Structures are given as structure tokens and as C-alpha cells.
Amino acid sequence: MRIVPSWKPCLRPSIVLAAVLLACPVGLAAASPRAPTAHPAAAAAAPFAYAEAEVTDLQARMLAGELTSTTLTTAYLARIAALDRAGPRLRAVIELNPDALKEAAQRDRERRSGRVRGPLHGIPVLLKDNINAAPMSTTAGSLALAGFRPPDAFLVRRLREAGAVILGKSNLSEWANYRGEDSISGWSARGGQTRNPYRLGYSPCGSSSGSAVAVSANLAAVSIGTETDGSIVCPAAINGVVGLKPTVGLVSRDGIIPISFSQDTAGPITRTVADAAAVLTAIAGRDDADPATATLPGRAVYDYTARLNPDGLRGARIGVMDSPLTQRPGIGTLMQHAVDELRRAGATVVKVPELDPTQWAEAEQTVLRFEFKSGLERYLRHWKAPLRTLPQLIAFNTRHAAQELPLFGQELLEASAQVGTLGDAGYIQARSQARRIAGEQGIDALLRAHQLDALVAPTMGTAWPITRSGGDTSPGGSYGAAAVAGYPSLSVPMGHVDGLPVGLLFMGTAWAEPRLIELGYAYEQRTMARRPPPL
Numbered sequence: 001m002r003i004v005p006s007w008k009p010c011l012r013p014s015i016v017l018a019a020v021l022l023a024c025p026v027g028l029a030a031a032s033p034r035a036p037t038a039h040p041a042a043a044a045a046a047p048f049a050y051a052e053a054e055v056t057d058l059q060a061r062m063l064a065g066e067l068t069s070t071t072l073t074t075a076y077l078a079r080i081a082a083l084d085r086a087g088p089r090l091r092a093v094i095e096l097n098p099d100a101l102k103e104a105a106q107r108d109r110e111r112r113s114g115r116v117r118g119p120l121h122g123i124p125v126l127l128k129d130n131i132n133a134a135p136m137s138t139t140a141g142s143l144a145l146a147g148f149r150p151p152d153a154f155l156v157r158r159l160r161e162a163g164a165v166i167l168g169k170s171n172l173s174e175w176a177n178y179r180g181e182d183s184i185s186g187w188s189a190r191g192g193q194t195r196n197p198y199r200l201g202y203s204p205c206g207s208s209s210g211s212a213v214a215v216s217a218n219l220a221a222v223s224i225g226t227e228t229d230g231s232i233v234c235p236a237a238i239n240g241v242v243g244l245k246p247t248v249g250l251v252s253r254d255g256i257i258p259i260s261f262s263q264d265t266a267g268p269i270t271r272t273v274a275d276a277a278a279v280l281t282a283i284a285g286r287d288d289a290d291p292a293t294a295t296l297p298g299r300a301v302y303d304y305t306a307r308l309n310p311d312g313l314r315g316a317r318i319g320v321m322d323s324p325l326t327q328r329p330g331i332g333t334l335m336q337h338a339v340d341e342l343r344r345a346g347a348t349v350v351k352v353p354e355l356d357p358t359q360w361a362e363a364e365q366t367v368l369r370f371e372f373k374s375g376l377e378r379y380l381r382h383w384k385a386p387l388r389t390l391p392q393l394i395a396f397n398t399r400h401a402a403q404e405l406p407l408f409g410q411e412l413l414e415a416s417a418q419v420g421t422l423g424d425a426g427y428i429q430a431r432s433q434a435r436r437i438a439g440e441q442g443i444d445a446l447l448r449a450h451q452l453d454a455l456v457a458p459t460m461g462t463a464w465p466i467t468r469s470g471g472d473t474s475p476g477g478s479y480g481a482a483a484v485a486g487y488p489s490l491s492v493p494m495g496h497v498d499g500l501p502v503g504l505l506f507m508g509t510a511w512a513e514p515r516l517i518e519l520g521y522a523y524e525q526r527t528m529a530r531r532p533p534p535l
Contacts, residue, residue: 005337005495005527050075051218055123055275058221062111062122069104069111069122072221073165076124077101080168080219088200092210092219094129094191095136096168103165110163119278119305121163126223128211129169129191130176131156131266132255132383140257141174141188143403144396150383153255154290155224155266155283162282167220170210176231177207178259178372180408182471185209185235189404193466196239198500202463203472205238207231211269212239222270222279228259228368229483230460232267233491234474237459237503240493242520243269244276245479247510248486249295251280252287255383258375260368261292262431263483273492273521277304280513297511304517310525312518314346319450321457322354323478328461330497335458338494338504341526342456350450354457357480360437364484366430373416390417408471439485444509454512454519459491459503482507490516492524 050058050072061067077096084090097103107122127133130140132153139145156166171191177183185206186194194209196202197217204213208225212235215223225232227245236243244267251266258264268279281304286293320339326332342349373390380388387393394413397404404410419427446455457478464473482489487510494504504523506516 005334048075048079048218050221052271053221054272055119055221055270055278058123059119059121069107069124069165070101072122073100073104073124073167076167076220083217084214084219088195088197090197090213090217090219091171091192091194092204092213092217093126094139094141094169094171094188094210097133097136097166099135100124100165100167107163107165117161117163118282119162120159120282123164123221124167125159125164125279126167126170126211126214126220127156128172128208128223128225128266130172130226130257131169131224133166133169136169138169138257139190140176141172141190142393143189143400144387144393145385146190148383148385150255150385154252154287156255158283158285159224164282170208170214170223172209172211173206173231175413176226176228176257176259178228178368178412179410180471181411182408182469184407184466185472185474186213186466187407196463198240198496199463201465202500203238203466203474205230205235205460205463205474208235208243208269212236212241212243215239215241215269215271222268222275224266224279224283225269226256226264226266227483228263229364230477230479232269233479233489233503233505234460234477236269237477237491237493237505238463238501240496240501240503241269241271242273242276242493242524243267243491243503244280244513244517245482245489246280246284246513247488249290249292250284250488250511250513252285252290252293254287254289258372258379260371261375262367262371262435263486265486273490273517273524274305274308276490277308277517277521280304280517302514304514307514307518308521309518310522311346312522313342316347316453316519317350317451318342318347318519319350319352319446319452319455321352321455321478323457324354325458325461325475325478328475331458331461331502334495334497334502335504338456338523341523345522345526350452352446352450352452352455354478355438355442355446355481357476359442360434360480360484363430363434363437366427367434369412369416369419370422370424370427370430372412373419374422407468434484435486437484438481439487439510442481443485443487443507447509453508453515455507457505457507458494459505462497462500462502478505479507486510488513488516490520492520494527
């Protein structure tokens with residue numbers, strides 16, 4: 001077993017993928033998006049000019065006149081053709097924006113005229129395919145919504161206003177992993193099986209599988225994922241990148257296919273904490289269409305990049321949770337290296353107990369069943385989707401079982417269809433109980449008792465083999481309390497075990513994003529010093 005405490009694994013996805021273009025089998029599903037015209041072999045053989053490039057690097061090149069958004073967008077499109085649609089067929093990208101090059105050309109014209117909208121000006125971004133973005137379809141990976149093209153979500157309008165180029169849509173666990181009890185992370189009927197770029201037969205985690213794989217494999221500069229419970233931070237950790245799940249209400253959910261009003265949020269998946277801060281600055285803010293954003297304190301727009309302090313751990317108090325993940329081979333060693341780095345950076349480290357997910361699990365499942373039915377049907381009606389009710393979706397899947405149900409069923413959809421309205425006393429009690437146990441009596445209680453700035457733990461174990469039946473076999477993660485409470489969490493690469501990435505999770509109370517970014521950035525800057533050179 002080889003344990004490497006580093007910011008990025010020794011085996012870069014780009015190197016691994018180039019070596020296995022002809023050696024690896026096709027994924028589990030037959031479905032795959034149409035490939036654009038490009039020469040995959042040529043694109044895969046040559047080193048990618050923008051591999052591991054951060055947003056600040058790309059902006060500096062554009063400012064110096066060495067790079068244009070059109071050139072960058074073209075390069076990503078060619079790489080998608082080489083690695084996602086051909087070669088190992090990562091299936092991270094479910095649809096390309098036909099207007100991507102037009103958008104890039106417009107950003108270039110603006111730059112030449114002296115208008116630069118901000119750090120994301122001209123930067124290509126991929127969006128998870130449960131986020132509305134014209135002129136592309138929004139399907140949540142389901143054939144039931146094929147051809148459904150609603151107008152932009154609020155956060156997509158924010159990205160466009162910030163100058164980002166919408167490159168396309170990323171694949172996901174179908175319906176954001178809320179369909180069947182034995183679901184397979186990264187699989188959707190529309191997009192097929194997304195594959196882990198570090199080990200193609202292993203899970204990319206989910207449900208923001210394509211968003212994390214795309215950034216990891218340099219198919220886009222940054223991406224947007226969504227999370228209800230682990231769907232940003234798990235795939236980020238498993239694929240060796242940064243994932244930031246914001247406080248519920250910091251980023252509008254308007255125009256996003258929902259699971260849970262209590263827990264859903266969108267957030268950045270990026271190569272670095274600095275990039276995540278820049279993206280969060282662009283997409284955060286109040287929106288009248290999402291009442292949760294009315295609770296956002298202070299100014300509607302906050303510059304999170306102002307908290308990129310390399311000395312941010314000095315004087316901090318960090319609670320290291322007693323996670324069972326540290327008993328897994330290699331992860332305990334990585335965690336000890338991380339703790340040593342936190343101390344060397346000037347933080348006081350305090351051991352604290354694990355927050356037990358069994359305390360809120362039953363209540364959470366009740367909340368999800370009620371809120372999924374209510375939220376999905378409201379979304380389908382509002383955006384005039386081709387079907388309008390949960391029973392209609394279940395019936396569609398039954399009629400198209402060969403395409404939709406070949407690997408697992410739709411038990412979660414069926415259970416949700418049987419519940420009542422959000423006025424149900426059982427739902428109201430479960431929602432209050434889940435948030436109280438995970439938040440006030442969980443994260444907040446630990447932070448207060450030990451006067452902590454944040455809690456840390458391994459985000460997840462390493463990736464697991466994809467199986468054709470029985471669903472995911474993951475060991476579970478440390479993110480559940482933050483997800484159920486609606487609090488922020490940040491996963492930063494911690495190193496790898498036997499070539500598979502492992503993440504370090506920072507968790508805080510509501511609206512603690514500035515502090516988590518400061519802590520995560522300081523940790524990242526220290527561990528980058530041991531980043532191994534490319535093979």
C-alpha cells in the first residue's frame with residue numbers, strides 16, 4: 001500500500017487517461033452523448049496545454065494577451081472529444097452548449113474593448129444537468145425530460161453576468177441519486193456511467209459525478225454541482241478536487257430540479273480553494289424566487305476571495321472528529337499527516353467525538369420523501385415540463401424499463417409518491433428533529449463546547465469498484481451533519497491511498513463560508529509544497 005499525503009495524487013488523471021485509452025472496457029450503460037467532431041488520438045497524445053491551470057493563471061494569460069477565451073474553450077471541447085466521448089469515455093459531459101464558442105468570442109470582444117466582468121470572465125464552466133441553462137436540455141439524467149429546455153436558472157444568470165462561458169452540462173446520478181435504493185453513483189439513463197479518471201472501473205461518487213470528474217480530468221476549468229447530502233463533497237474527494245457546499249440559502253435554487261427544500265444547494269467544484277472562492281462570489285446572493293435566500297445575512301454579495309489568507313490557520317481551533325474512516329487502511333495515516341500540518345500552521349487541534357448519523361437518519365428520510373414530491377411537482381409545473389407529476393414519472397420509467405430500470409429500480413420515487421402534503425404533522429416534526437439534532441445539538445454544540453472555528457474529518461474513504469447490481473458499496477462519509485443542518489462544508493484534497501484520492505472535510509456553522517475558505521486555503525497552501533511533479 002502506498003500512502004501519499006499531498007495536495008494532488010502522484011498519478012494525475014491526464015497521465016492515467018492517456019495510458020489507458022485503448023486498455024479499458026466501456027462503462028456499464030450503452031447510452032452516450034453524440035461526439036463532436038475532433039481527432040481524439042491527436043488530442044490525447046499531446047500534453048494538454050491547460051492541464052491543472054487555475055482560474056487566476058488563465059486570467060493572467062488572457063490579461064497578457066497570451067490566451068483568449070475562444071482558444072481556451074476550443075481546447076476544452078477538443079479534450080472532451082478525446083477523453084469523454086472517445087478514448088476511455090469518461091461520460092462526464094452529458095451535453096455541450098452549442099453556443100459555447102459564440103459566448104467565448106463575445107467575452108473576447110468585451111476584453112478587447114476594455115470590459116472585464118471579473119475573475120470568471122471568459123472561463124468555461126460546466127453545469128450539473130439538474131440546473132436550467134438555455135439552450136440546452138435539463139433532464140437530471142432521465143429520458144423522461146429529454147428535449148426539455150427551460151430558461152436559465154438564477155445562478156446561471158449570475159455566472160453569465162460574471163463573464164463565464166457555459167461549456168455544457170455534466171452527467172450525474174439520475175435524479176441526483178434520488179430514485180432507487182440500489183442506485184449506482186454516476187449512472188443515468190441519458191448519460192450512461194460516469195467513470196473515475198484515477199481508476200476507470202471505480203466509482204466517481206455522486207450525485208455530482210460528472211462535475212467532479214470533468215474538473216479532475218481537465219475537461220473544464222471549473223464546474224457547478226448540487227448537494228442534498230454529500231453530492232458535492234463526496235465526488236470532489238473521490239476525484240481529488242475541491243468541493244464547496246454552501247449554507248442552504250446562500251445560493252438560489254431557482255431553476256434547479258429539487259430533492260429537498262431543507263437541504264438542497266448548489267456549489268463549486270474546482271481545482272483549488274481560490275477557484276471555489278471566486279465561483280462562490282459569482283453565484284451567491286439573494287433571489288426573490290427562492291425564499292431561503294432571504295435569510296442571507298449582511299450584504300447580498302460578498303467577495304470570498306478576500307479570505308484567501310495563507311496564514312489563516314494561525315490561532316485557529318480545529319476539532320478533529322473521531323471518524324471510523326480513520327480505521328480504514330491508509331486513511332488514518334493521511335489524517336495524522338493532516339493534523340500535523342494543522343498544528344505546524346499554528347492551529348490548536350482538539351479531538352472531539354463523531355456526530356452519529358443514526359440520530360437523524362430516519363427523520364431525514366421522512367423529510368426527503370415529503371419535500372421531493374412537493375418540490376419536484378412544483379418545479380415541473382412551473383417550468384412547463386413534458387410531465388407534471390411524480391406518478392407520471394414513475395409510469396414513464398415503467399414503460400421504458402429497458403432503458404431506465406436495467407440496473408436498479410425506483411423505490412424512492414414510489415415511496416415519495418405515497419406521502420401527503422407539507423402540512424403533515426409527521427413531516428413537520430421530522431424536519432424540526434433532523435435539523436435540531438444535526439445542527440444545534442450537533443455541529444453547533446461541538447463548536448461551542450470546545451470554542452472551535454471548524455470541525456474536520458476525512459470526507460470519505462477511497463473510491464470503490466462499480467458493480468452492476470446491489471448499488472454503491474461506499475463506506476459512508478463525514479458530511480451528513482452539515483448536509484442535514486443546512487450548514488457549509490468544504491472538501492480539500494488530503495492525499496491518496498494506492499493511487500486513489502482522499503479528501504479532508506472542513507465543517508462549520510451556518511454562514512461560516514468565509515472562515516472555512518480561509519482555513520481550507522491555508523491548509524491547501526501548506527500541502528501543495530509536497531505536490532509531486534508530473535510523471
